[in-house]
Amino acid sequence: MILRPPPSRSRSARRLGAAGVAGASAVLLTGCFSADPGAAGGDGGTGGRIEVAMLQPPRSGLSPLSDDAFKLSRWSTAETLVRLDEAGEAQPQLATDWQQLDGTTWSFTIRDGVTFHDGTALTADNAAAALQHAANASPAPRILDGVQMEVDAEGDTVRVTTAETDPLVPQRLSSPQLAILAPAAYEGTAVDPVGHGTGPFELTGVDGTSGATLDRYEDHWNGPAAAAGIDVSFVPDGTARAAALRTGEADVVEAVPVGQAARIEQDLLQEVPMPRTNTVYLNTEQGPFADPAIRAAAREALDPGAVVEGVYEGRADEAAGLLGPAIPYAAAGRDAGAYRTALADRAQPEDPQGRKITIGTFTDRAELPEVAVQLQQQLEAAGFEVDLDVREYQYIEADALEGEFDAFILSRATVLDSGDPVAYLVSDFGCEGSFNLSQFCSEAVDAALDRAEKATPGEERRAAIMEAEAAILAEDAAIPLLHERVIQGEQSGVAGAARDPRERELVTAETTVAE
Known part of the structure; x- marks a missing residue:
């Protein structure tokens, strides 16, 4: 993977680094999912950047074939053919509809007008190639463990064939580990997500295990996001994450430890059932x-x-x-x-x-x-x-x-x-x-x-x-x-952050933070 250093970080991201060093020496399940991805995009506003403190740094170079895929999903930079609603039912995303052709074959119609962050158009051919790359990977993405899957394109559709009858094929394709990236992402020995997603935020830089930078993608198929971008800091120390929330250095904080919760203003804590x-x-x-x-x-x-x-x-x-x-x-x-x-x-x-x-x-x-x-x-x-x-x-x-x-x-x-x-x-x-x-x-x-x-x-x-x-x-x-439950921290000026029990969504196209 080619990792490009992020541009100069904002005030909060720089302070989060200091908080991490220092640390080392109840809203329930509501509003977690948009009712319809066709209504998910922001209005292309001029909102500020969102500072996020995350629990774990990448373990596999942000490869979408690993658990790092859930970071790409939570930053709304990589998208899948299908998404899940609150009840776990499959809903359209990069595919607009699908049907089961026989006991082992499914056909997914690819959404028109989608571009990757590098400007390449999404087609059935490159969507099928991305899925087949995941199916051929060794080790296989966890969602495909024990599943034999062949993928090809036919016109504007992607055809998925499994070795055995599987009623959960659409749900499987919702896994962040099966995100569709641009063809250029697969040219090296590792899958490179930088600049190759389709989501409302473009991943523009990764600073090792310290942080990542994402900017609003103006040409997103559902309209630009409300926020200008996301500045991510990886803060494994729980005390440091809690301090970042308490002092206002982070807008959104993953996994505030239970032992730290009493020290934080309770209206900044959102409890999400897991x-x-x-x-x-x-x-x-x-x-x-x-x-x-x-x-x-x-x-x-x-x-x-x-x-x-x-x-x-x-x-x-x-x-x-x-x-x-x-x-x-x-x-x-x-x-x-x-x-x-x-x-x-x-x-x-x-x-x-x-x-x-x-x-x-x-x-x-x-x-x-x-x-x-x-x-x-x-x-x-x-x-x-x-x-x-x-x-x-x-x-x-x-x-x-x-x-x-x-x-x-x-x-x-x-x-x-x-x-x-x-x-x-x-x-x-x-x-x-x-x-x-x-x-x-x-x-x-x-x-x-x-x-x-x-x-x-x-x-x-x-x-x-x-x-x-x-x-x-x-x-x-x-x-x-x-x-x-997981305790998610949100500053009082934050609106529209996802409180997702599956930990697939966090900052979405609608998320904003008051300046």
């Missing part, structure tokens, strides 16, 4: 929790509300199921009669009578060791004898996957890149699941997961997902504790 659940996985294959009645005893003993208040200072949501408020249909799905009937058949708890259990967790997420201590106290009060095993994740993952613990506490993303929770449910609770910490296998659950995998996106799939959740909880394979 599709991430803290869950206790119970070993259903061996040990005390192989007995459904003892699993039920653990479920009855745990008090998630105390964990939310004691560890997360109230900045999390007590879990009603595996899927939290970031999944907008989950709560309503639990009102269905079939869901309630499934849970009514749960095993009844028995006295654990001093049974000894070992709970594992890891230190990489700062809250989890404290969560483990609280759960230890709650379970011991109910009659269990509890030992804790807490290590760094890299040293404990293999043991957890092998079923070496009676229980394991994990903070788990429940919606992966397709915006759909089925992959998570299959991975964690399917008999052949690749991340089955509970060593769990149930014919009834596998049947429910199979129905969910095959269901058409929309109401049918949502109902099948909730049916699968109920089947899993009915057997107490896992005890969901809480759903995390």
Whole structure:
């Protein structure tokens, strides 16, 4: 990749660098998504630049084939054929419409009048080439893990063919890792996003792991953005990010630490529910929790509300199921009669009578060791004898996957890149699941997961997902504790910043900051 140094940074960006050095020595899910990309563009105003402090620097040179793609998406510089709405349904972006031609073939019509930031016109040919480049990459983008995909152009359409029937092809194409960049981006050994996107902001410079500069792209297909540009600083230190918000050095701040929140004016903090659940996985294959009645005893003993208040200072949501408020249909799905009937058949708890259990967790997420201590106290009060095993994740993952613990506490993303929770449910609770910490296998659950995998996106799939959740909880394979929130900082003059639980959007065409 060719990295061009950014132009002279504004006052706030320069101060953020100092804040980073010094640091080293509740609005919920509303307005996250535009109703229609055709109404998303700004009016081409003369708004000022937006200063953004981000949590992590690039890890792969801002390659769109890596997790760095989510930065390009959050800066509105790289766009995909499809975007997702709040419910996870596919909506037009660089493709205006699509249809499924047969069980494995989809056709996407490319939007007319789109240009890349280097002036090249978007065509079906270069869109297909970009997608095929991603499909051929090694390692493959995470969204294509296990998916064989061939892409070609036909007239003004892109044709996508998969080896197996996949009802989520449009949702997959919404992943930031499948952004469409100009042909010149693919000429070197690495994919170069600088000056090669189609979004309302052009990435004009990257300063290593320090920052990035983006300028308004005046010829965006939906009209110019409201702000003149974005100045990004990468500030891994949480104290420094909080200080940048508190002192006004940054307009928008990613991931303000819970421990810093009390020191900041509360009207500058926006709490966004995340599709991430803290869950206790119970070993259903061996040990005390192989007995459904003892699993039920653990479920009855745990008090998630105390964990939310004691560890997360109230900045999390007590879990009603595996899927939290970031999944907008989950709560309503639990009102269905079939869901309630499934849970009514749960095993009844028995006295654990001093049974000894070992709970594992890891230190990489700062809250989890404290969560483990609280759960230890709650379970011991109910009659269990509890030992804790807490290590760094890299040293404990293999043991957890092998079923070496009676229980394991994990903070788990429940919606992966397709915006759909089925992959998570299959991975964690399917008999052949690749991340089955509970060593769990149930014919009834596998049947429910199979129905969910095959269901058409929309109401049918949502109902099948909730049916699968109920089947899993009915057997107490896992005890969901809480759903995390991320705290996003915004200065009082900021308007239109996205509060996106999937962390795909942040600064959009509508975002402005008062001068």
